[in-house]
Amino acid sequence: MDRIDVALLGLGTVGTGVYKMLQSNQDVIARRTGLLFEVKHILVRDPNKKRKVDGVKNLLTTRFEEIMATGVDVVMEAMGGVEPARTYIERAIRSRCHVVTANKELIAKHGAELEKLAQEHGVQLLYEASVGGGIPVLGTLQHFLKANRILRVSGILNGTTNFILTQMGEHQRSFEEVLAEAQRLGYAEADPTADVEGFDAAHKLTILSRLAFGAVVPVDEIARRGITDISPAELELAHRLGYRIKLLAKAEQFGEEGPVALQVGPTLVPLSHPLSGINGVYNAIHIEADTVQDVTLVGQGAGEQPTASAMVEDLCNLFRLPLPRPLSYRRPLVLPVWEEGGARFAFIETKDRLGSDISQQVKERLKRFGTSAVDVAWLPGDERSALALILRRWDPSLQEKLTEELELEAERVVFRPLLGTPEPVGAEREAKISSAQ
Amino acid sequence: MDRIDVALLGLGTVGTGVYKMLQSNQDVIARRTGLLFEVKHILVRDPNKKRKVDGVKNLLTTRFEEIMATGVDVVMEAMGGVEPARTYIERAIRSRCHVVTANKELIAKHGAELEKLAQEHGVQLLYEASVGGGIPVLGTLQHFLKANRILRVSGILNGTTNFILTQMGEHQRSFEEVLAEAQRLGYAEADPTADVEGFDAAHKLTILSRLAFGAVVPVDEIARRGITDISPAELELAHRLGYRIKLLAKAEQFGEEGPVALQVGPTLVPLSHPLSGINGVYNAIHIEADTVQDVTLVGQGAGEQPTASAMVEDLCNLFRLPLPRPLSYRRPLVLPVWEEGGARFAFIETKDRLGSDISQQVKERLKRFGTSAVDVAWLPGDERSALALILRRWDPSLQEKLTEELELEAERVVFRPLLGTPEPVGAEREAKISSAQ
Numbered sequence: 089m090d091r092i093d094v095a096l097l098g099l100g101t102v103g104t105g106v107y108k109m110l111q112s113n114q115d116v117i118a119r120r121t122g123l124l125f126e127v128k129h130i131l132v133r134d135p136n137k138k139r140k141v142d143g144v145k146n147l148l149t150t151r152f153e154e155i156m157a158t159g160v161d162v163v164m165e166a167m168g169g170v171e172p173a174r175t176y177i178e179r180a181i182r183s184r185c186h187v188v189t190a191n192k193e194l195i196a197k198h199g200a201e202l203e204k205l206a207q208e209h210g211v212q213l214l215y216e217a218s219v220g221g222g223i224p225v226l227g228t229l230q231h232f233l234k235a236n237r238i239l240r241v242s243g244i245l246n247g248t249t250n251f252i253l254t255q256m257g258e259h260q261r262s263f264e265e266v267l268a269e270a271q272r273l274g275y276a277e278a279d280p281t282a283d284v285e286g287f288d289a290a291h292k293l294t295i296l297s298r299l300a301f302g303a304v305v306p307v308d309e310i311a312r313r314g315i316t317d318i319s320p321a322e323l324e325l326a327h328r329l330g331y332r333i334k335l336l337a338k339a340e341q342f343g344e345e346g347p348v349a350l351q352v353g354p355t356l357v358p359l360s361h362p363l364s365g366i367n368g369v370y371n372a373i374h375i376e377a378d379t380v381q382d383v384t385l386v387g388q389g390a391g392e393q394p395t396a397s398a399m400v401e402d403l404c405n406l407f408r409l410p411l412p413r414p415l416s417y418r419r420p421l422v423l424p425v426w427e428e429g430g431a432r433f434a435f436i437e438t439k440d441r442l443g444s445d446i447s448q449q450v451k452e453r454l455k456r457f458g459t460s461a462v463d464v465a466w467l468p469g470d471e472r473s474a475l476a477l478i479l480r481r482w483d484p485s486l487q488e489k490l491t492e493e494l495e496l497e498a499e500r501v502v503f504r505p506l507l508g509t510p511e512p513v514g515a516e517r518e519a520k521i522s523s524a525q
Numbered sequence: 526m527d528r529i530d531v532a533l534l535g536l537g538t539v540g541t542g543v544y545k546m547l548q549s550n551q552d553v554i555a556r557r558t559g560l561l562f563e564v565k566h567i568l569v570r571d572p573n574k575k576r577k578v579d580g581v582k583n584l585l586t587t588r589f590e591e592i593m594a595t596g597v598d599v600v601m602e603a604m605g606g607v608e609p610a611r612t613y614i615e616r617a618i619r620s621r622c623h624v625v626t627a628n629k630e631l632i633a634k635h636g637a638e639l640e641k642l643a644q645e646h647g648v649q650l651l652y653e654a655s656v657g658g659g660i661p662v663l664g665t666l667q668h669f670l671k672a673n674r675i676l677r678v679s680g681i682l683n684g685t686t687n688f689i690l691t692q693m694g695e696h697q698r699s700f701e702e703v704l705a706e707a708q709r710l711g712y713a714e715a716d717p718t719a720d721v722e723g724f725d726a727a728h729k730l731t732i733l734s735r736l737a738f739g740a741v742v743p744v745d746e747i748a749r750r751g752i753t754d755i756s757p758a759e760l761e762l763a764h765r766l767g768y769r770i771k772l773l774a775k776a777e778q779f780g781e782e783g784p785v786a787l788q789v790g791p792t793l794v795p796l797s798h799p800l801s802g803i804n805g806v807y808n809a810i811h812i813e814a815d816t817v818q819d820v821t822l823v824g825q826g827a828g829e830q831p832t833a834s835a836m837v838e839d840l841c842n843l844f845r846l847p848l849p850r851p852l853s854y855r856r857p858l859v860l861p862v863w864e865e866g867g868a869r870f871a872f873i874e875t876k877d878r879l880g881s882d883i884s885q886q887v888k889e890r891l892k893r894f895g896t897s898a899v900d901v902a903w904l905p906g907d908e909r910s911a912l913a914l915i916l917r918r919w920d921p922s923l924q925e926k927l928t929e930e931l932e933l934e935a936e937r938v939v940f941r942p943l944l945g946t947p948e949p950v951g952a953e954r955e956a957k958i959s960s961a962q
Contacts, residue, residue: 109816113672116781119853120671216669222817224669231668231846232653232661234557235550235837344553362823365802379546380659380834384823386799397817400672408847409668416556 089122092407093160095129095185097152097176098167102190102217103130104140105396106164113400121404129155131167131176152176156183162406164399165189174198181206181213188402190217190395196291200304200417214402219292220245220371222394223387224401229299229375231409236377238300242338242507245292247369247389248276248283249315249335254367257323257332263316275369285314286352289337293350296373297339303348303420311425313353317502321467322435325476328465331356331433332364336507347421349428356433356506362386363507431462431506432482434490435474437499442466442473450477450494457493459486462510472499478510526559529844530597532566532622534589534613535604539627539654540567541577542833543601550837558841566592568604568613589613593620599843601836602626611635618643618650625839627654627832633728637741637854651839656729657682659831660824661838662810666736668846673814675737677777679944682729684806684826685713685720686752686772691804694760694769700753712806722751723772723789730774730787733810738778740785740857748862750790754939758904759872762913765902768793768870769801773944784858786865793870793943800944868899868943869919871927872911874936879903879910887914887931894930896923899947909936915947 096103110125118124127147135148149155156179163180165187167173173194177187195215206213216226244250248270255266270276282288290310297303315335326333336355341348357364362384366372371389376382388394447464454461462478491498533540547562555561564584572585586592593616600617604610610631614624632652643650653663681687685707692703707713719725727747734740752772763770773792778785794801799821803809808826813819825831884901891898899915928935
């Protein structure tokens with residue numbers, strides 16, 4: 089049986105998980121791959137720190153050079169952050185080591201150039217764990233959707249924000265309150281910016297769009313909005329209208345090698361859509377393609393074990409699955425997204441007292457102004473009332489004039505995109521059905 | 526660019542889909558695989574029948590020998606049924622052709638021996654399309670869960686029955702009525718036995734258990750029940766208790782190389798479980814494993830395009846992914862399942878008029894007899910009332926004595942298994958929470 093020498097960079101949550109899995113599942117791995125993986129070195133910052141695994145003392149080192157000097161077959165990077173991970177990975181590739189990493193920020197920012205470098209040196213760089221934790225979404229795109237034209241990839245890619253939105257919706261709690269709880273539970277960082285402002289999801293979307301469309305889009309060109317301005321009332325009204333609000337990351341390509349549109353932001357997902365029921369810390373990716381139609385993958389998007397699993401599966405595949413075909417990445421035209429027409433959800437907080445006839449009033453007033461509302465819901469509230477509409481067509485001027493048209497004194501108005509086209513409701517639906525018959 | 530000669534057996538729905546995809550997506554496939562696939566022959570029964578695709582006239586033949594005589598690289602079988610598909614595939618393998626098939630019945634019954642034959646002849650036999658249509662579940666088990674110990678695979682594997690149950694539940698319609706509609710829509714066969722009695726799902730479960738556990742279990746050893754005795758009232762009461770009834774196929778392994786339990790039958794899936802929201806003709810597979818925790822794959826389980834997609838993706842992978850490791854299939858001990866203890870859903874139709882205190886009465890009576898109900902729901906009904914219970918522990922004697930204990934004159938009693946352990950509800954839940962604090 090061939091022995092493969094592995095160096096592990098980092099022994100935090102994910103690194104510990106990888107080490108433990110390589111011990112506990114060694115027999116399964118050997119039987120199914122014919123390979124024996126042995127961790128020879130573990131790079132850490134502090135060799136004296138107490139560790140959660142036994143028997144690693146003699147493997148620890150603080151010097152990356154030492155690892156390269158003795159020579160290993162594979163470097164598994166579980167440190168996170170761009171530097172020094174990038175420098176180490178580059179040096180490993182130049183020394184003809186395969187590399188497995190879970191580092192989404194690094195792969196989002198420098199993945200294309202690192203893959204090119206790996207190809208030049210005849211080694212592989214795999215990073216399944218960087219998107220969706222244990223969900224094999226990158227492998228699915230690369231190996232099981234090669235003969236399909238991928239049209240759109242939509243995902244719930246951040247478990248922290250999905251946990252927060254789920255809790256807010258189920259228990260009518262404020263963003264601030266649930267964030268504090270998530271921090272206590274260890275689901276959110278002390279500085280939650282990367283999660284709640286959508287940066288983490290944007291990194292992952294960059295990686296997905298590269299594998300789905302060959303499109304290299306810098307993270308800062310992704311239209312991005314966070315979840316900090318969402319209230320339980322907004323979630324409640326969206327639900328009454330038949331939607332869940334999710335922090336959705338969406339990449340679309342318009343025609344083969346055509347322009348792309350990428351966005352991360354709170355989005356209304358219809359209750360009938362597979363992504364609407366993804367709750368808590370789960371992640372999911374919905375892939376639309378020309379022949380398979382749609383495939384959705386669901387799983388745990390973070391955590392020691394699922395992330396370690398994805399890294400160790402990559403490790404096994406380095407020696408089983410072929411090198412990818414020469415890469416043909418491109419820098420596509422990136423279309424603006426927030427300005428696009430199409431349907432919108434509008435959420436309005438107002439000090440006006442809303443009567444029970446508000447729904448009919450709103451529909452009539454909007455019609456007079458040439459805009460039509462598909463559906464309306466409202467909450468009376470004690471100090472502030474809330475009103476929500478599904479607008480069939482949106483144009484940027486509505487940003488200014490919607491509340492004027494509705495003759496409401498608005499405290500706050502937000503617009504959110506919808507995934508897909510709104511279903512007709514009520515009388516409109518009946519009209520459509522009878523005309524179809 | 527290498528050219529690969531393909532013979533297609535069958536030009537029905539799936540065969541037509543394969544032919545169309547190979548034409549329409551030839552450019553994508555060539556770019557991503559470096560291969561040009563060309564259909565050289567199509568085996569049909571009637572060469573004069575009108576076809577849904579153009580340009581195939583010169584490719585049609587009724588003689589399999591003719592195809593073998595000219596020599597092709599790959600045979601794609603889309604005929605269905607055991608014979609003559611089995612004979613053709615064996616001969617193709619012996620002539621050193623790779624084989625791709627969508628034939629679940631054949632692979633369920635003879636897959637292990639055909640794979641062995643293929644291995645002896647240095648060719649591959651791939652059959653992703655045989656389970657879950659376009660969902661890449663077999664590929665995921667083989668390539669992305671090698672380093673994991675798989676514990677349990679649960680799936681909604683039959684689109685016809687899932688469509689029927691969804692329609693019955695959403696619109697309170699009877700089984701017979703919805704079946705007739707499914708037949709009109711082409712979702713169900715004129716003879717619906719294979720679908721509604723669970724044979725189709727059992728075939729697919731056999732294939733899943735072979736790939737997940739290396740366990741070869743003959744289809745007739747799978748505990749199997751159909752959906753013909755389910756009423757809208759039963760679906761309604763299950764929903765009130767927090768569940769959806771699904772025709773679930775479940776395979777579990779107890780310990781590495783240990784015994785297995787396989788069952789297909791109506792099962793209560795908690796609303797919080799990813800499989801509970803899979804509706805209509807969608808299929809889904811939930812995989813539990815020791816390190817990745819759980820992964821769910823969702824997609825269209827049948828139809829021309831999704832099934833063709835899975836076959837063409839297999840076709841591409843023949844030349845890209847490595848031959849599997851020498852197979853080590855085994856005939857495991859198969860445990861009985863319906864007799865097992867554990868929780869049950871009981872649904873009772875009675876001519877007794879149920880009072881509003883029935884819930885409390887039931888709980889008390891059951892307690893007296895040493896059986897506890899977690900939760901109770903009931904419907905008054907016009908002629909017959911219906912009562913449903915979640916029983917924490919079940920033993921076979923309850924089959925006889927449950928209604929006697931409840932002092933009800935039962936017209937009909939059915940018991941169904943639950944996926945997972947029932948959540949405590951009401952006072953019991955509060956007691957559990959307060960004792961945990």
